[in-house]
Amino acid sequence: MTSPSDIILVLVILINLLLLGTGRLRSCIRAVAVQGAAIGLLPLLVSSAGFSPRLTLVAVVSVALKGFVFPWLLFRSMRSANVRHEVDPVIGYTASILAGVVLTGASFWMASRLQLPIVPVSDLVLPVALSTILCGLLLIVSRRQALSQVVGYLVLENGIYIFGTALAHEEPLLVEMGILLDVFVAVLVMGVAVFHISREFDHIDVDHLARLKD
Amino acid sequence: MILLALILVPTLAGGLAFAMRAKMWRRTLLIATALVHAALTASLWIDRPGPVLNQWLAVDSLGLLFLSIVSGLFLASAVYSIAYLREEEAARHIDREEGFLFSNEPEAVFVGCLLLFLASMTMVTLSHHLGLLWVGIEGTTLASAPLIYFHRHHRSLEATWKYILICSVGIALALMGNFVLSVATTSPDGRHEIPLIVHRLLENAGRIRVDWLRAAFLFFLVGYGTKMGLAPLHTWLPDAHSEAPSPVSALLSGALLNCAFLGILRVHQLCVAAGEAAFSSPLLILFGVLSLTVAAVFIMRQTDIKRMLAYSSVEHMGVQVIGVGLGGAGVFGAMLHSVNHSLTKAALFLTAGNILAYFGRKRVDEVSGMNRALPTSAVLWIAGFLAITGSPPFGAFLSEFTILKAALDGERFVVAVLYLVMLALIFVGMANIFLRMAQGGRPKTKGPGARETPLALLSPVLLLSCTLVLGLYVPRPLENVCRDVQSSLETPARARAAAEKPEARTVLSHSTVRPNRTLKK
Numbered sequence: 001m002t003s004p005s006d007i008i009l010v011l012v013i014l015i016n017l018l019l020l021g022t023g024r025l026r027s028c029i030r031a032v033a034v035q036g037a038a039i040g041l042l043p044l045l046v047s048s049a050g051f052s053p054r055l056t057l058v059a060v061v062s063v064a065l066k067g068f069v070f071p072w073l074l075f076r077s078m079r080s081a082n083v084r085h086e087v088d089p090v091i092g093y094t095a096s097i098l099a100g101v102v103l104t105g106a107s108f109w110m111a112s113r114l115q116l117p118i119v120p121v122s123d124l125v126l127p128v129a130l131s132t133i134l135c136g137l138l139l140i141v142s143r144r145q146a147l148s149q150v151v152g153y154l155v156l157e158n159g160i161y162i163f164g165t166a167l168a169h170e171e172p173l174l175v176e177m178g179i180l181l182d183v184f185v186a187v188l189v190m191g192v193a194v195f196h197i198s199r200e201f202d203h204i205d206v207d208h209l210a211r212l213k214d
Numbered sequence: 215m216i217l218l219a220l221i222l223v224p225t226l227a228g229g230l231a232f233a234m235r236a237k238m239w240r241r242t243l244l245i246a247t248a249l250v251h252a253a254l255t256a257s258l259w260i261d262r263p264g265p266v267l268n269q270w271l272a273v274d275s276l277g278l279l280f281l282s283i284v285s286g287l288f289l290a291s292a293v294y295s296i297a298y299l300r301e302e303e304a305a306r307h308i309d310r311e312e313g314f315l316f317s318n319e320p321e322a323v324f325v326g327c328l329l330l331f332l333a334s335m336t337m338v339t340l341s342h343h344l345g346l347l348w349v350g351i352e353g354t355t356l357a358s359a360p361l362i363y364f365h366r367h368h369r370s371l372e373a374t375w376k377y378i379l380i381c382s383v384g385i386a387l388a389l390m391g392n393f394v395l396s397v398a399t400t401s402p403d404g405r406h407e408i409p410l411i412v413h414r415l416l417e418n419a420g421r422i423r424v425d426w427l428r429a430a431f432l433f434f435l436v437g438y439g440t441k442m443g444l445a446p447l448h449t450w451l452p453d454a455h456s457e458a459p460s461p462v463s464a465l466l467s468g469a470l471l472n473c474a475f476l477g478i479l480r481v482h483q484l485c486v487a488a489g490e491a492a493f494s495s496p497l498l499i500l501f502g503v504l505s506l507t508v509a510a511v512f513i514m515r516q517t518d519i520k521r522m523l524a525y526s527s528v529e530h531m532g533v534q535v536i537g538v539g540l541g542g543a544g545v546f547g548a549m550l551h552s553v554n555h556s557l558t559k560a561a562l563f564l565t566a567g568n569i570l571a572y573f574g575r576k577r578v579d580e581v582s583g584m585n586r587a588l589p590t591s592a593v594l595w596i597a598g599f600l601a602i603t604g605s606p607p608f609g610a611f612l613s614e615f616t617i618l619k620a621a622l623d624g625e626r627f628v629v630a631v632l633y634l635v636m637l638a639l640i641f642v643g644m645a646n647i648f649l650r651m652a653q654g655g656r657p658k659t660k661g662p663g664a665r666e667t668p669l670a671l672l673s674p675v676l677l678l679s680c681t682l683v684l685g686l687y688v689p690r691p692l693e694n695v696c697r698d699v700q701s702s703l704e705t706p707a708r709a710r711a712a713a714e715k716p717e718a719r720t721v722l723s724h725s726t727v728r729p730n731r732t733l734k735k
Contacts, residue, residue: 117400117423133390140383149379156383160390168396169407174270175345179389182352186382189359193375200368209372212453214512214521 005045008038009124012162013104016135019155020096023086028151029074032158036066039158043165046121058176062161065180070154070187077191078147081198087205091142100135107131116167125166132159144205146194150187157183216263217271220254220281220336223247228329232322240325241296247329248285248292251336255285259691269411270343275698276483279549280476281339283556284469288332290673291461294564295328297670298461301571309367310574310661316367324364331357331465338473344410344480348385348392351441351477354470355381362458362466373450373457380450381441388437388477391430395481398426412480419487427485431494434481435501441474444501444535445508448528452512455524456576460567463520467527467563468556475534475552482538483703491541491705498539499629505532506636514643519566519576522647523559526602529640530555536633537617538703540624545703547616549696550688554601554609554681561677562598565591568670569651574661578647582654591666592652594674599648601681603641609684 015035019028040063043055078084091099107130120126136156140149164171171179201208227247234240258273258281265272273281299321306315318324334353341347355378363374392410399408399415399422408418415422436447443451455463478498485494509529516522530551537548566576568591573581584592601608604615614637621630684692 115425117397117402117426137383140379146375153379153382153386156386160386160393163390164393164396168393169400171345171392171396171410172343175343175349178346178349182349182356185356186352186378189356190378190382193359193363193371193378196363196366196371197375200371206375209368209375211369212372212376212457214452214516 003045003122005042006122006124008042008045009122009128009162011035011038012128012132012158016104016132016155017097017100019139019151020100020135021093023089023093023148025078025084025086025145025147025151026075028086028148029071029078032151032154033067033071035158036070036154037063037068039161039165040066042162046125046166054173058173061177061180065184066154066158069184073187073191074147074150077194080195081147083145083147083198086143086145086148089143089148091138096138096142099138100131103134103138104131107134118167120166122166125162129159129163129166132156132162135159144207146190146197146206149206150190150194153190154187215266216254216257217266217273217340220251220340221271221333223250223254224329224333224336228326228333231329232326234322237321240322241299244292244295244325244328247332248289251332252285252289255281265342269413270346271340272342272413273340274342274412274702275695276476276479276702277339277342279553279692279695279699280472281336283472283553284332284335284339287465287468287556287560287677288335290560290564290677291465292328294464294567294670294673295325295461297667298459298567299324301664302459307365309365311576314367316365319360319364319366323360327357327360328462328465331361333357335469335473338476342412344392344395344412344415347477347480348389351388351438351474352382352385354473355385355441358462358466358470361462362454364459364462365457370457373453376450377454384437384440384447386437387433387440391433391437391481394426394433395430395484398423398430412483415484416487419484419489422484422488424488424490427488427490428493431481431485431490431497435478435494435497438474438477439501442471442478443474443505443528443531445505445528445532448505448508451528452521452524455527455563456518456520460520460563460570463523463566464560464563467524468560471527471531472552472556475531478535479538479703486703486705489705495539495541498535499626502532502534502536502539503629503632503636505529505535506633506640510636510639510643513640516643516647517578519569519578519581519647519651520563521576522578522644523562523566526640526644527555527559529636530559530602533614533617533633536629537613537620540617540620540626540629541703541705542620542624542700544617544620544624545700546696547613547620549699550616550684550692551610551613553692554613554684557677557681557684558598558601558608558610561594561674561681562602564670564674564677565594565598568666568674569595571664571670572661572666573657578651580657581651583656584652587656588666590671590675594671594678595648596652597678597682598674599644601678603644604637607682607685609681612685612688 015031018031044059108127111127136152139152224247231240262273334350334357337350359374359378363370440447482494505528509525512525534548537544604610
């Protein structure tokens with residue numbers, strides 16, 4: 001229970017709940033950066049083969065991206081959009097935390113019923129991956145600010161990454177780098193979009209993006 | 215070599231277009247790249263090169279068919295874009311619907327992203343590694359997002375934001391599908407694993423763990439289905455298609471949706487090979503019927519021209535997945551239909567662009583009297599209406615009929631009836647809109663009044679002629695490719711045995727209703 005990978009996985013769950021419970025964008029961005037950096041280290045810890053140059057490269061690139069580049073991009077668009085706080089989320093913070101706890105519990109229950117073909121490094125891997133994915137989706141649908149939704153997208157991506165590194169067999173390096181590149185460009189494009197939304201509407205509340213409908 | 219060139223040429227040209235200053239050269243580069251790409255694609259029909267990069271890039275019938283659609287449509291859109299960009303050169307534009315001023319995206323960004331969009335779609339059609347396929351599909355989202363935000367105002371911004379967020383989340387779920395599939399291909403002792411390369415997976419389909427394969431299929435279907443615009447995951451589609459510039463809408467609808475369809479087909483192919491067609495096919499049919507229904511409802515009460523065309527894309531994606539879900543001749547029909555739909559829909563979006571340039575408005579009741587104002591476009595509009603609703607002698611009639619026949623031959627009467635009813639409703643709804651626009655007096659409100667130019671008419675005329683030809687005669691190479699795809703989606707020995715022996719069929723259908731405890735969510 002006290003192996004380094006378990007500590008990281010527990011930290012991931014705590015950060016999920018923290019994210020659900022706060023509306024301060026600065027804290028949200030910091031929290032998701034810590035989560036991303038911790039998860040970036042995971043491939044090094046779960047690999048049975050030990051440190052290979054390939055694994056080290058993947059870990060370095062993903063820690064650099066998730067821990068430093070993404071928060072930098074998000075802080076930049078936060079400053080340009082001049083927002084600090086989530087306003088009036090669809091689901092309140094306390095209710096969100098409760099929902100997060102329920103989702104995490106459900107993930108543990110679900111994971112206990114799934115039959116994995118391989119024995120994972122830690123029993124926590126599958127439930128933590130599932131609960132992080134669910135919390136990410138919850139963040140996306142329950143927040144109104146465009147930046148908070150980007151944070152939710154990153155949490156979702158982190159959950160999928162946990163599942164991938166711990167359970168799936170290794171993707172070839174080119175594919176792994178391609179995935180990281182895509183996520184990077186996605187955050188970049190979303191950041192630019194946030195900037196334009198703030199310029200167009202004077203705020204980044206996506207409720208104002210509701211003119212197009214049938 | 216050709217396969218790599220197909221991806222690298224548009225990538226490099228895209229990078230170059232960002233840096234170019236002279237408008238003339240940038241536009242020349244766009245057309246030149248489109249021509250080179252089309253020529254390279256055409257050469258693949260004559261001689262298919264072997265796989266490259268550890269078999270990651272290869273060309274098979276399925277990929278070739280979709281690559282040809284992408285390449286042909288891109289050439290048509292590129293030619294049209296030249297005419298379009300000439301119209302859009304002014305620094306300030308007035309939005310005729312709400313009366314505010316806005317500016318356009320720099321042309322360098324538009325042309326550059328257009329070329330990168332082509333590169334990523336080409337990568338999707340050529341990848342045989344499912345991870346690389348994912349990278350390509352996410353790449354198409356990112357390259358096309360700035361294209362939708364060409365007119366910089368709040369409506370297109372809203373459409374762009376919905377597009378990036380909904381599609382990125384959807385595609386993230388497809389990444390989960392990739393990982394789940396990779397769990398499914400690990401042997402019990404955790405040592406032997408099958409790489410996620412299409413033909414290696416198909417060869418080893420018997421060794422894939424069935425429960426995890428099913429879960430993976432669900433993730434892929436939801437993930438790529440979002441991008442393909444299958445109801446109820448289609449919510450981004452009408453917004454993006456209606457707000458994007460018309461040549462981009464044509465590409466989104468005709469080429470991009472098919473790329474996502476290709477992603478679903480690759481995994482369905484795997485399910486079929488693993489003997490799980492009885493699991494994946496009904497799901498495809500379900501999503502198809504849902505898409506048809508949603509499209510019918512929204513087309514009936516539609517007031518916006520481009521949104522109507524967008525919902526029609528939802529409809530045709532539904533027709534295609536129904537065809538694939540039915541199997542057999544249905545697959546043949548679906549492949550033919552993807553060609554017909556792409557040609558027709560692109561022609562219609564480009565014509566809608568000409569209509570918009572003259573009237574300045576997209577509301578149906580503000581566009582009338584096209585037969586006098588825009589005579590050629592009016593003819594194209596009516597011909598396109600007949601083609602898109604599957605009337606003879608256009609190609610879509612043939613392909614939709616093939617799918618209907620597959621449903622009847624397979625004794626899927628409920629599917630056949632629903633399919634026919636929805637198509638009939640859509641025909642009525644569209645007839646109401648199209649005919650009213652073509653006839654009638656001049657509208658009260660005056661638009662910009664840009665006349666149709668030969669350059670802006672060239673692409674839609676050619677595209678519609680192609681689908682007309684396809685309705686009268688399907689060329690042998692195209693038929694062979696569609697047949698080839700059909701046989702690659704046929705259950706090998708098991709389906710034949712099931713078709714011959716009634717008791718085997720009950721076993722097969724029994725296995726689908728068996729509650730799958732391990733995967734319940």
